[in-house]
Amino acid sequence: MTASEDRLYDLMPMLYRMRDAEQGYPLRDFLRVLSRQANVMEQDITRLYDNWFIETCDDWVVPYIGDLLGYSLLPEAATLGEQADAAALGRVLAPRADVANTIDARRRKGTLSLLEDLARDAAGWPARAVEFHRLLGWTQHLDHQHPHRGGTTDVRRPGRMQRIAWANGAFDALAHAVDVRRMGSKHRRGRFGIPDVAVFACRLRSYPVSTTPAYCLEERGPHCFTFSVLGNDTPLFQRPVSEASPTHIANEINLPVPLRRYRFAQRGARADYASASPELYGEGKSVLIYAPDWPAKGQGLPVPIELLMPADLSDWHYQVPRGRVAVDPERGRMMFPANQRPKHGVWVSYQYGFAADLGGGEYPRLTPELQDATRYIVHAALPDHDPTKAALPAGHYASIADALAAWTAAKTATPSLRALIIELAESGIYEGSIDLQLAAGEAIQLRAAERTRPVLRLLDVRASQPDALSVGGGAGSRLVLDGLLIVGRGVEVHGPTDDDNAASAQQDVCEVVIRHCTLVPGWSLHCDCGPKRPSEPSITLDGTSAALQVERSIVGAISVISPARRGDPPSLRxxxxxxxxxxxxxxxxxxxxxxxxxxxxxxxxxxxIGQVQLHSVSLAEDSIFAGPVRALRRQEGCVRFCYIAPGSRTPQRFHCQPDLAMSAEPAAQRTQEQWRVTPLFRSLRYGTPDYARLADACCEEIRKGASDESAMGVYHHLYEPQREANLALRLEEYVPADTDAGILYAS
Incomplete structure (x- = not known):
């Protein structure tokens, strides 16, 4: 909190302040100089006091407090600098919560529940700890029975059988034979050994989507819906529930794991699975469905749990009884009776899985504000509210087009207006086509409200010309897209059309910023997450010199059409x-x-993902180029700590793969080494939880090949290798003697 500059001046008697006002305030100006220095000194004293406590200290102080407690640091922590990336890495190498709980962890050393707390504090991963000796098949003494130990398979309970492979076996409750391989082996790791203890870590996170329209899959039938607004299959995830006590061992309800069909179902008295579990469905739970006026008028807000029935909708063939709705949580599908379809739409609230805060979503993000901007709020249709049929207060609109029309009228009345913020208030669908023509010096920010994920659906409404989010403008104009999911078409930035007029050529958009957005690759998706228009670009720069900046976003291809009059090449960041x-x-x-x-x-x-063909590359670092790179100018720029596909033509490279690995091998083995040092991805289809994530079997040169020994690519900021090393160090310190502990990944 910044103190007032007039704090000393306000302490002066009124007589002196009156005389000072008569002379033009020289005393006030002098005391302001002193006040500024006093404020700086006071803030520094306050900061020194805060640095005494682990809860309030600066990040750089955390390792020093840990050193006072004997907290063991990884060797990388000693080489950290003062850069921004180093600060982020420091928070991973010396987690504040892990240092704060050091004394408590030493008191609980050797307990099973402590291992879960270590995974959360040291690596930031929710986890479940399992003692494998409790799952070994052995004959029990009749006088000392253990009914909760691993047993034989009950084929009448398919849910227990599904646990064998679900989440990598973290919830397996069946008996197994003894495995003599060690849990910590670097070659082939064992599981079911007597001294083995595993920490099943969940690296995927569970993200919410609140009251968003479901997608009607009309090609399958008007009664078929997907939870995803894009029409693709997406597994529903658990909304984690906090554990009741520190000694509790985590269950499925406490972890961000996908929902199993048999867990979503509730076993009835007739040994069937015809109803949904109240643990997972309802307000504040993992799943909620709204169907206004279904099955009868005045109902469906939300759909009662009694009307839900879990089902396998893998082929979209299921006979749904009248008055019921079938839900498949493993594919994110739902089906209504063919003769009783919802006529007023379907809205859903659910959780989906993803690896990081990327591409927009209902996660907290820092949203910069335009200076002196006018703010308009745009609302989307909700199950119980239609903004087009309701009276909205001033500054609130039912569509983006209405907000832009109001902005045009406001600029006409007040020509000095230059900045506009259009905030999309709900996680709904905002339809239409948008054509923005910015005046000179004008700035427009189209953004999502805090904790929302609005969907901007660009419709194909004009048969004679392409439909897109079209942007053009005058000198110094600027467009910012923040927190949006754009589907249906791409974003097109066009420059001036009069090529013969040199003055007109200067009238162009200055900058386009895309931050925390998703421009769906291929414009839209099939059920299997395959793109519908795979060859279409998400961003087109048509004859413009505008600078394009993309941060924390997912976009499709970027197409550049050069203007007739060329100056310096525009920047792409x-x-x-x-x-x-x-x-x-x-x-x-x-x-x-x-x-x-x-x-x-x-x-x-x-x-x-794809080929890169550029005029020049000023800098490329810590990135993965899965396709060949072709740079026209190789005399300037640098490529460092990147994976560059073979056959590329780039500026000077430093510590890049597979060049570095191949140079260390004889000529006869370089081809084999080139194939080994290749990025392996879990999935390359947008819409899947593991999209663009490196597989665990990927080589170390890529998984730890960035400049700070993190992974190359978009998930570099997660620092997964450092988290894993930090957790392994903690497990070695706190597990009981003669116990072999290891880390397994549930996701």
């Missing part, structure tokens, strides 16, 4: 993002009418 051309063989960044895109690119911590 990609940071912590995914550029997905939907296939490695397609062009991710390029020009449709030229050999290379006329841009100067800076690419940091990105994953690029």
């Amino acid at each position: 990609l940071c912590d993002s995914i550029v997905d051309a939907t296939d490695v063989e397609r062009v991710a960044i390029g020009a449709p009418d030229e050999a290379v895109a006329y841009v100067a690119a800076s690419i940091s911590r990105c994953t690029v």
Whole structure:
């Protein structure tokens, strides 16, 4: 909190302040100088006091407090600098919660529940600890029975059988034979040994989606819906519930894991699974469905739990009884009776799985404000509220088009207005086509409200010309997209059309910023997450010199059409993002009418799926280029700590793969080494929980090949190798003697 500059002046007697006012306030100006220095000194004293406590100290103080407690640090912590990336890495190497709980952990050393707390505090991963000796098949003494130990399979309970492979076996309750391999072996790890203890860590996170429209899959039938607004299958995830006590061992309800069909169902008196579990469905739970006026008028807000029935909808063939709705949580599908479809739409609230705060969502994010901006609020249709049929207060609108029309009228009345913020208030669908023509010096920010994920659906309404989010403007104009999910079409930035007029050529958009957004690769998705329009770009720069900046976003291909009058190439800055051309063989960044895109690119911590064809690369670092890179100018720029696909033409490379690995091998083995040092992804289809994540079997040169020994690519900021090493160090310190503990991944 900043103290007032007039704090000393306000303490002066009124007589002196009156005389000072008569003379033009020289005393006030002098005391303001003293007040500023006093404020700085007071803030520094306050900061020194706060640094005495682990809860309030600065990040750089955490390792020092840990050293006073004898907290063991990884060797990398000693080499940290003062850069921003180093601060983020420092928070992983010396987690504040782990240091704060050091004394408590030493008191609980050797207990099973402590291992789960270590995973959460040291690595930031929710986890479940399992003692494998309790799952060994052995004959029990009749006088000392253990009914909760592993037993034989009950084929009448398919839910227990499903646990064998679910979440990598973290919840397996069946008996197994003894495995003599060690849990901590570097070669082939064993599981079911007497001294083995496993910590099943959940690296995927569970993200909420609140009251968003479900997608009607009309090609399958008007009674078929998907939870995902894009129409693709998506497994529903558990909304984690806090554990009741520190000694409690985590169950499925406490972890961000996918929902099993048999867990979503409640076993009835007739040994059937015809009803949903009240643990998972309802307000504040993992799943909730709204169907206004279904099955009868005045009902369906929300749909009662008694009307739900879990089902396998893998082929969309299921006979749903009248008055019921079938739900498949493993695919994110639901089906109503064919003769009793909801006529007023379906809305859903659910949880989906993803690895990081990326591409927009209902997660907290820092949203910069435009200075002196007018703010308009746009609302979407909700199950119990239609903004087009309700009276809205001033500054609130039922559509983006209405807000833009009001802005045009306001600028006409007050020409000095230059900045506008359009905030989308709900996680709903905002439809239509948008054509923005910015005046000189005008700035517009189209953003999501806090904790929302609005969907901007660009419709194909004009048969004679392409439909997109079209942007054009005058000198110094600027557009910011923040927190949006854009589907149906792409974003097109066009420059001036009069090529013969040099003055007109200067009237162009200055900058386009895309932050925490998803421009769906391929525009929209099939049920299997395959793109519907795989060859279409998500961003088109058509004859413009605008600078494009993409941060923490997921976008499809970027297409650049150069203007007739060329000056310096416009800048393209990609940071912590995914550029997905939907296939490695397609062009991710390029020009449709030229050999290379006329841009100067800076690419940091990105994953690029597809070929890259650029005029120049000023800097590329900590990134993965899954397709060949072709840079026209190789005399300037640098590529460092990246994976560059073979056959690429780039500026000077430093510590890049597979070049570094191949240079250390004899010529006869370089081809084999080139294949070994290749990024392996869990999934390359947008819409899946493991999208663009490196597989655990990927080589160490890529999983730990970034400049700070984190993973290359878009998930660099997660620092998963450091988290794993930190957790392994803690397990070695706190497990009981003669116990072999290891880390297994539930996701």
